Amino acid sequence: MTMNAPGTTLRAPAGRQADGMAVASFVFGLVGLLAMNLFLGPASIVLAALALHRGTSRPGRARLGLALGVADLLVLAWLVSADQTWSWSIG
Numbered sequence: 001m002t003m004n005a006p007g008t009t010l011r012a013p014a015g016r017q018a019d020g021m022a023v024a025s026f027v028f029g030l031v032g033l034l035a036m037n038l039f040l041g042p043a044s045i046v047l048a049a050l051a052l053h054r055g056t057s058r059p060g061r062a063r064l065g066l067a068l069g070v071a072d073l074l075v076l077a078w079l080v081s082a083d084q085t086w087s088w089s090i091g
Contacts, residue, residue, distance in 0.1 A: 018054035021047045022062035029068025033075060041072030 025047035032040030048066035056062050 025065025032072035044069030
């Protein structure tokens, strides 16, 4: 059992942080296909790249998050070219 000194905080291991980034990248990319793809697409790409760089134990999920982030930006580009505007809505 380890005790931390008063006033110090325990940090999560780098592997757990990278795994969290991989999962967050996947979730951001998936949600970005439906809403806020201008923000969630790049966030998904950055998180996936960081997770892969830090050696996540979930590289498949990070790569899927990367692909979904790119798909978010492609969907945004398609919608912008179709409507000739940065704002879009369904219906």
